[in-house]
Amino acid sequence: MxxxxxxxxxxxxxxxxxxxxxxxxxxxxxxxxxxxxxxxxxxxxxxxxxxxxxxxxxxxxxxxxxxxxxxxxxxxxxxxxxxxxxxxxxxxxxxxxxxxxxxxxxxxxxxxxxxxxxxxxxxxxxxxxxxxxxxxxxxxxxxxxxxxxxxxxxxxxxxxxxxxxxxxxxxxxxxxxxxAGKKAGEFYTPHEVSLLMSEIVAAHLKDRQQIKIYDPTSGSGSLLINIGKCVARYMGGGDNIKYYAQELKENTYNLTRMNLVMRGILPNNIVTRNGDTLEEDWPYFDDNDPVNTYDPLYVDAVVSNPPYSQSWNPADKESDPRYRFGLAPKGKADYAFLLHDLYHLKPDGIMTIVLPHGVLFRGGTEGAIRRNLVEYNHIDAIIGLPANIFFGTGIPTIIMVLKQKRENTDVLIVDASKGFAKVGKNNVLRACDIKKIVDVVSARADVEKFAKVVSLDEIRGNDYNLNIPRYVDSSDKNERWDIFATMFGGIPLSELADFHEYWAAFPHLKDALFTASGEAHCRLNVANLKSSVLDAADVTAFTARYASSFADFEAFLTTRLLDGMETLNITREKSIISDDVFSRLNGLPLIDKYKAYQLLDDEWKKIAVDLEIIRTEGFASSKQVDPNMVVKTKDGKKQEVQDGWIGHIIPFALVQQTLLAADLARLNAREARLSELAAEYESLLNELSEEDKDKPFVNDEGDAFVPKEVAKAIKSMEVEPETLAVLRKVNALNNEEKSLKKQIKADSTALHLLTKKTIEELTDEQARQMIKLKWIPPVLDSMAGLPSAVIADFIARLLALAGKYETTFTEVDSQIAETESSLVSLLDELTGNEFDMQGIQELKSLLGGSAHE
Structure with missing residues (x-):
């Protein structure tokens, strides 16, 4: 496994x-x-x-x-x-x-x-x-x-x-x-959130040779570990990373230590403490030797996911140097945790902290602290996360990025609340969501409906309220209806302008599809919009340009993945390949590079499993097969038993499709013939008379033959000649079916064992080719499908717009009038007693049909 x-x-x-x-x-x-x-x-x-x-x-x-x-x-x-x-x-x-x-x-x-x-x-x-x-x-x-x-x-x-x-x-x-319900937050930060924070921190620390990282609410330690792994990717190893962890609850504190030790971190690089972060700051000294061990903790990075809006006691904390920007209110310790983290940062350090949205806009002492953080230029970025992303709570949260010293005075605000996948009861950040956020934070870029670099003056103008919707509008565009087009038809040019990205990519297409109809409207001038788009020179040139950009992508992947599969750094290799994909997409319009990244990530997860096995067990592992263990119920008890074999790396199906194609074709042909028999049985059943269908050789439901009774009827010769001919055909089919099933079972078993033997006897070159076929084509196919997906979406949106105003209000009104007239004519043909006719006359009047009297 x-x-x-x-x-x-x-x-x-x-x-x-x-x-x-x-x-x-x-x-x-x-x-x-x-x-x-x-x-x-x-x-x-x-x-x-x-x-x-x-x-x-x-x-x-x-x-x-x-x-x-x-x-x-x-x-x-x-x-x-x-x-x-x-x-x-x-x-x-x-x-x-x-x-x-x-x-x-x-x-x-x-x-x-x-x-x-x-x-x-x-x-x-x-x-x-x-x-x-x-x-x-x-x-x-x-x-x-x-x-x-x-x-x-x-x-x-x-x-x-x-x-x-x-x-x-x-x-x-x-x-x-x-x-674990609500208790989950006590010990676990979802991996995707942890990875997002880690990538942001790692990008800031990537040029350092030795670092210290600290999590004052460490939980299971996973957040610290992910930071270390991401930074180690740039440093070439993790032995120069020192981990500091503090956790209040003893059982969770033990998880932190276990996790750190099991990840191969050197014991001398692990410094942990079981204590209350807010009540007892990290000690400056060892209790056994306070003078010689005095060493205030200042680190390169602090990461934390503290309990949200926890009660705390701010009494007697006025002189605590950690809280120089103010004391968080008694009922909400969010800013107490933030200020604690910030205090322990080196001048060139970075921190990321998960907090509830309220810290962005709540007033009182929290508002004063927020004002100080802005004015002293510590807030670098604010990232709004999707709701329901943490176990145990559905509230929306943010990641705040802070630094001790910054050259710029603006704040990057990111609304990443719309990018996620639904997994079970929770929302989960996808690889593409994480990548997009990290890229925007690194570039400090404005992205429509996603991110904005906000000036200090604008924040001051909003009285230091940092609520994300004040700065980034990520709401969906409201549906518009053009009154003129609704009444008279046509397509509003203003709505056609929403496709500006496509018109820029396909400069001649708009004029080819539409003809102006007045100053503000146009009409579709092609009979088949879909084929007109697909056949357009601009569109075919677009797909050709994309194909050209990826022409040597297969060779690139083969070189990167196959040549050094036993030694390559898996995490770094993914970054190299994704950078190459982004480079190929550079300058190509309409293609969302983050969709491409997600497609790559989906395939990479499968490739990475194989790479890990090969790196660990050697290339020979590709020629191994494993028992296929399945759970079966016997005597009311479930037990694990072997059901054939599976390839350790190379799938049986792949070997059969390539190296054993003739054997597979024979098996498939027999299975196809077996499936055809059902139609032939049904056809013969339809040839029987209704009287024959009531006889024993047809089942009670009347939808199938009973083989034993068919044989008896043939032997007795007590049926009509026509019926006898049908039954003989049924009997022949039944014999063929039995033979096919027996042969298919034997062939299937033989092919399965032959596949096992073939995998175990593969030459190195054959094994390499099988691995290539398993890894490379799925990546190529997913990337190759991007242009057609873009064009299909474009066509669907155009068709929707064209159909939106296809039927005018005048035409609808005319259709209603025609329907009413037809209904009145039908009412004229009705007869009944005096009261029926009075009712019909009133209905005709409502339908405007008095002229038919």
Missing amino acids: NKQQLASKIWESANKMRSKIEANEYKDYILGFIFYKFLSDKEVKFLKENDWTDDDLPHVTEDDAETVDYIRSNVGYFISYKHLFSTWIDKGSDFNAADVTEALSAFSRLINPSHKKVFDKVFATLETGLSKLGENSGARTKAIRDLLHLIKDIPMDGRQDYDVLGFIYEYLISNFAAN
């Missing part, structure tokens, strides 16, 4: 296993055990890299002080052989819940003092929560054993940055958050 499949499998099982335990609690247990497995496997890996064998491992005991010191000094902790995760698995039915309690207690005792802050009490939440996994020891043992077996297959070595562990950990946190 690839990492997505493994993560999905673990989540589905874990969600069922948690039973009545809240998702917010259960996450601490499974994630805690994953972390313990990571530490256990890491110790074993270290020992084996230093000449310890499997036979030596049982001698790793607490009684051997020299070994204990050796391991603690190198990995930061010590786990004896009997407490290793692998030992728990090997114990099978002899495993007991008490083994976990004993192991966690021993771990706490044997942490290297130099790693105390990283590992001390990191399993506290797991230890105290074990009792909730079962009402008695036996139930707890079973629940824990099930959990251990669930996660035992997660690879922990992180070879070549194959971040399976990190991916699964993040995947589980995300899914637990989605099921």
Whole structure:
């Protein structure tokens, strides 16, 4: 399984296993055990890299002080052989819940003092929560054993940055958050929002060799980790990034530490603190040595997603240097968090913070703080996000970007509230949405209905109200109706002007399609608008120019992806390819480069999975097949069983379509013939008389033959000759059907096994060609479809405009009159009693039909 499949499998099982335990609690247990497995496997890996064998491992005991010191000094902790995760698995039915309690207690005792802050009490939440996994020891043992077996297959070595562990950990946190309701906000920032903030920060820090980043409300630590990954992309590695994290809730604080450690971050680069960010600022010193350790925390970047509008106590905070711009009100701590973050920034630093929309326009002390932030030139950008994008709350939020020192005095305001995809109950930023926002922030560009660079004078003129709609109007254009065109027909030139981008791209097309009809209107002068557009020289030139721009795109992709597939940097490679796509689109009108980016991203997600496997397992993995495991129900119980094979990388279908085309064609021909039989059965059924359809050789519903009864009827010879001829044909079809089904099953099995053998025996060149066919054509096809999609949308909009005024009010009025006249004529033909006729006469009068009397 690839990492997505493994993560999905673990989540589905874990969600069922948690039973009545809240998702917010259960996450601490499974994630805690994953972390313990990571530490256990890491110790074993270290020992084996230093000449310890499997036979030596049982001698790793607490009684051997020299070994204990050796391991603690190198990995930061010590786990004896009997407490290793692998030992728990090997114990099978002899495993007991008490083994976990004993192991966690021993771990706490044997942490290297130099790693105390990283590992001390990191399993506290797991230890105290074990009792909730079962009402008695036996139930707890079973629940824990099930959990251990669930996660035992997660690879922990992180070879070549194959971040399976990190991916699964993040995947589980995300899914637990989605099921945790309002509590989700306590520990998780949606990955897409985290990525957006990370890209903005990384662009600012990309030229630095060494940085410090800080999250004062760190949650699970995912936001910090994403910042580090994005910055490391520019720095060439992450060992020069120092991570500072502060979190109030102990269980969430433990998630932060676990997550940071498991991502391969050096322990010396992890500095964490369990405390109240607002009440207790980051300490300037170590309590054990306050004089020599005095070091105020100033960092290159602060990122945070604090609790929204949280109550806090501003009493006695007037002299706190963090709040020099003012004290946030007691009922809303939003600006308290913001000012705390800003205080810890270096002069050339950057911060991004998620806040509710209210901080942009609320008055009182918040208004005063906002005024100071503007006047002291700290607010760099404001990004309005879609509503319902965070788990547990549907309120719209913003990301505010601030800096200590800025050269410009304006503020970039972005309304990104309309760009998202609906996924389940939540809205999610797509890759194209993130890319567009980051590009606009980097360029500080005005974009109609999306972004505006607002001057300081304009903000002052609005009394420092930063509410986004004051500056960026992203509302949809209202539908217009032209009164003259409604009455007399024609197309208003003012509405045709809305297509100005198309007329600029197709300079001769407008005159070819429309003829002026007065000063303000025109008429369509072609019989078939669609074909006229498609055949227009401007349009064919447009598609040809696009095709020319991408003429060598296949060769480019092949060189980039195939030649260095075992060593390339996957994240950086995506950026290189997307930059190339943008370059090809540069100067081409009408094509939305962000739609192209999304298409690339959709395909890249699939390609990246294969690249990770190849980088981790080598090119030979492309010639491997895996058991196809499916869940089937047997005796009322669901169990996982093998159902054939699937390609580890190369799909069976691709091999069959290319290397085994003749075998596949034979199978498809038989399947096609099988599907034809149904029509032939129906035709023969229609040849029977109604009397014959009541006989036993036709089923009770009268829509199918009964094969056994057909055979009996033929044998008895007690039917009419015509009927007998039909039944003999039915019998022949039935024999053919049986033979076809048997042959198809045999051919399908043979082709499946032949495909398996073919994949396993591929030459390197054949495997390379299969990978190329899997990766490259889907990208090419998606890009090639962009011009036709643009033209199809253009035609649809033109047709809608032409149809809008096609029927005039005068014509509608005439149609109504004709209909009324016809109805009156029909009423004249009706007869009835005296009262009926009075009613009919009144209806005729209403229809204006008195002349028919």
